[in-house]
Amino acid sequence: MRLQSALKLYFPQALQWAGTDLASPMACDWLLKWPTLAAAQRARPQTIRSFFYARKCRSATHIERVIAALPTAKPLTQDVAVLAVQPLTVQMLAKQLQLLGKSIAAYEQQIQILFRQHPDAFLFESLPGAGKTLAPRLLCAFGSDRARYPSAQNMQTYAGVAPVIERSGKSCWTHWRWNCPKFLRQTFHEYAKVSILYSTWARAYYDQQKQRGKRHNAAIRSLAFKWIRIIHRCWQTRTLYDESLYLQTLAQRGSPLCALIAEPA
Incomplete structure (x- = not known):
């Protein structure tokens, strides 16, 4: 400087x-x-x-x-x-x-001002930890055209959060996506990191990834991958995010995260 x-x-x-x-x-x-x-x-x-x-x-x-x-x-x-x-x-x-x-x-x-005027603002305000900074950025990431990202995978790939799997003969390797909008990927990365402080299952998922040997940034990207699926669903259906409802869904599916969530801090 x-x-x-x-x-x-x-x-x-x-x-x-x-x-x-x-x-x-x-x-x-x-x-x-x-x-x-x-x-x-x-x-x-x-x-x-x-x-x-x-x-x-x-x-x-x-x-x-x-x-x-x-x-x-x-x-x-x-x-x-x-x-x-x-x-x-x-x-x-x-x-x-x-x-x-x-x-x-x-x-x-x-x-x-512009964020408050947007009809989808309430969706992104409901995300735990999004706040005044990340809620507008997430709204801009998805936009208003639901047809642009018909599936969560479209956004995961475009944003560079989804990994790239390459194969050659009997070899197979995975690496992160280099060609993507960097600020968009950073937006999801930052939100995933912040969500750990506000979302019970997000903290449990991050801890799970760390226990499996992933480094911090890799664990955050994995969490961002999951968040995109959740946010995309809320965005497509115009439904507020509900943490308690998602935890109930995890319990009904017998998710391993439930055991981590139940563990005493």
Whole structure:
């Protein structure tokens, strides 16, 4: 990151004091207010406290650590050329990040407005853990045209979640699909990962795959494969997802997942 690189040249302390996320509003505000160590050292302790409090940072440990470190902090360099140019670069980048943050917020607001207006929004809101971020992405993944994906396999293959099986003579091997929309695959991968925290059977299925020797990402892809089948069914029939109903179905079918779900945590 260019901003991080610039700070490392003359003001590395800001990487800890301004916050770990340099793209955050608080970090940008800090760098615009105190772009150099000398500028920060001129600030009174109460000014530092007020700065953090105004930005909802109430970590007394962090605030007092910054205040205690300021008087004895040593500049990394006294090079006039560096100190004349790099603070300007830092402030320029901080302003750009502030503008970018506002633009992203505007996009997110518009996404929520359009999502709420879509007739299928309620379907994707019912998915455990989808939330404001993944529910719109999943809706966009499936779209409104039910004829485009007549079966779950169509989506699994197109999204790159379904593995590729190749055969040659007596040999047979399986690998993941390289040629696919990467963001679409990432959407299902991210949702499957999040669902582990909110869905009982999803957690059990993930644990089952891990017990069978699969690595984390492979287990998540397997879970995404199952979720696509479930979401596709809800999407085609315009039916809300019901976790309790799905658990009942698993029990009726005698699924091995039921034993894992019944195990004490």
